[in-house]
Amino acid sequence: MFSYLANPHRFETFARIAIPVCGWLAVALIAAGLWYGLFSSPVDRFQGDTIRIMYVHVPSAWLALALYFAMGVASFVYFIWRHNLADVAAASIAPIGAVFAALCLITGAIWGKPTWGAWWVWDARLTSMLIQFLLFLGYIALRAAIEDERLAARSAAILAMVGLVNLPIVRFSVEWWDGILHQGATVFRADGPEIHGSQLLPLALMAIGFTLLAGWMVLYRMRSAIMAHKAANLQRLREARA
Amino acid sequence: MRAGAIFLREARLAFAGGGGPAAPAAFFIASLTLAPLAIGHSPATLQAAGPGVICFAALLAVLQGAERLFGEDVADGTLETYGLSGLPLSVVALAKVLGTALATLWPLPLVGLGGGIAFGLPAEAAGMLALALAAAIPGLAFLVAIAAALSAGARRGGLVIALIAAPLAIPLMVFTASAGRAAGLGDAAASANLLLTCAVSLFVTALAPFAISAALKARLE
Numbered sequence: 001m002f003s004y005l006a007n008p009h010r011f012e013t014f015a016r017i018a019i020p021v022c023g024w025l026a027v028a029l030i031a032a033g034l035w036y037g038l039f040s041s042p043v044d045r046f047q048g049d050t051i052r053i054m055y056v057h058v059p060s061a062w063l064a065l066a067l068y069f070a071m072g073v074a075s076f077v078y079f080i081w082r083h084n085l086a087d088v089a090a091a092s093i094a095p096i097g098a099v100f101a102a103l104c105l106i107t108g109a110i111w112g113k114p115t116w117g118a119w120w121v122w123d124a125r126l127t128s129m130l131i132q133f134l135l136f137l138g139y140i141a142l143r144a145a146i147e148d149e150r151l152a153a154r155s156a157a158i159l160a161m162v163g164l165v166n167l168p169i170v171r172f173s174v175e176w177w178d179g180i181l182h183q184g185a186t187v188f189r190a191d192g193p194e195i196h197g198s199q200l201l202p203l204a205l206m207a208i209g210f211t212l213l214a215g216w217m218v219l220y221r222m223r224s225a226i227m228a229h230k231a232a233n234l235q236r237l238r239e240a241r242a
Numbered sequence: 243m244r245a246g247a248i249f250l251r252e253a254r255l256a257f258a259g260g261g262g263p264a265a266p267a268a269f270f271i272a273s274l275t276l277a278p279l280a281i282g283h284s285p286a287t288l289q290a291a292g293p294g295v296i297c298f299a300a301l302l303a304v305l306q307g308a309e310r311l312f313g314e315d316v317a318d319g320t321l322e323t324y325g326l327s328g329l330p331l332s333v334v335a336l337a338k339v340l341g342t343a344l345a346t347l348w349p350l351p352l353v354g355l356g357g358g359i360a361f362g363l364p365a366e367a368a369g370m371l372a373l374a375l376a377a378a379i380p381g382l383a384f385l386v387a388i389a390a391a392l393s394a395g396a397r398r399g400g401l402v403i404a405l406i407a408a409p410l411a412i413p414l415m416v417f418t419a420s421a422g423r424a425a426g427l428g429d430a431a432a433s434a435n436l437l438l439t440c441a442v443s444l445f446v447t448a449l450a451p452f453a454i455s456a457a458l459k460a461r462l463e
């Protein structure tokens with residue numbers, strides 16, 4: 001699929017269909033998820049209404065991780081096969097991933113204050129997400145600091161790959177450093193989800209909706225970047241003629 | 243040109259130029275001096291925070307020479323010469339970083355030992371911390387070298403280096419500081435932490451030259 005879409009024209013045809021489909025599906029799913037999550041699901045026995053923050057918090061966490069992984073894979077594809085579109089994808093993903101990581105941290109803090117009595121605790125998962133946020137920032141900063149476009153792309157791709165290799169070690173070290181405070185996995189478990197169906201439904205709707213939202217934003221940014229590139233080329237051509 | 247020659251050249255240059263080993267050591271001592279002034283001098287605080295503060299200050303000391311590591315080579319054409327030498331760039335990177343690190347960073351574990359004692363750690367804890375620092379420093383030097391190679395020729399490279407290297411250095415920070423802390427409590431986990439420090443440091447030393455060489459290759463084209 002990567003090599004098929006590497007052709008900008010084919011990507012353009014694909015994006016023309018995929019962008020509205022992703023966008024509208026995301027709107028519909030998030031609307032449904034919000035309705036179920038905010039009004040139609042029961043309050044938690046222990047957490048009360050603050051449980052509803054989870055419906056934004058957990059999908060953000062999932063996307064911050066998934067987008068970092070996607071950025072690493074796109075960087076790998078760009079680095080090995082030099083498909084420029086893969087680089088455009090990685091560059092488009094970075095700020096979106098950073099925003100989802102920030103959203104996860106902020107909603108976590110809002111949830112943590114009434115539940116744990118603290119905006120922030122230094123436990124493994126919170127710290128890992130903060131590190132994730134920093135990794136995105138480092139990628140964005142490196143890209144912005146190098147003027148030569150091709151060199152910036154190559155350097156950023158190497159950084160994303162190094163980060164991806166390093167990430168499991170970072171996670172292990174942070175878990176090692178921590179005792180466990182945050183609850184463990186409750187949805188993807190070998191013995192089935194440990195979360196009640198009335199909460200799983202809005203969570204699933206929101207997770208899929210957020211994923212489509214991220215896909216919509218990434219594709220939109222990619223198409224904009226390609227258009228900006230084309231426009232710059234045309235401008236240069238016109239100046240050369242004049 | 244052989245790898246040994248590059249190693250010797252870089253070690254000599256780093257030793258002689260820009261303060262040599264004195265610069266990072268002095269910087270390390272300066273940050274260690276500031277720490278008690280910032281966090282207070284009660285023995286309990288210093289003992290508890292000591293291993294962490296010392297590791298953190300060591301990372302800063304490794305970072306302070308980073309911008310020069312590849313910046314000048316890219317600017318003055320040394321990199322092209324290395325590219326023409328016929329050696330794989332990963333070997334060049336290995337020799338260069340090892341040479342520079344050995345020439346300039348060797349006093350850091352000793353300063354760490356002194357710092358540990360000054361912070362009131364028991365002698366075994368200070369010794370363990372110095373040992374863990376000695377194990378971590380090659381890894382730290384290579385991680386910082388990746389960041390330095392990636393941002394060579396960038397605007398405000400030093401800032402970017404610090405931002406990139408900080409999250410990468412987390413595992414080494416965690417294991418090194420934990421070794422010192424556990425030894426201070428007489429915990430047997432100290433040697434486990436020391437071994438993990440060695441493992442991560444070796445892992446980084448083995449793989450980083452390839453990342454550095456990829457970054458340098460992009461700057462040669």
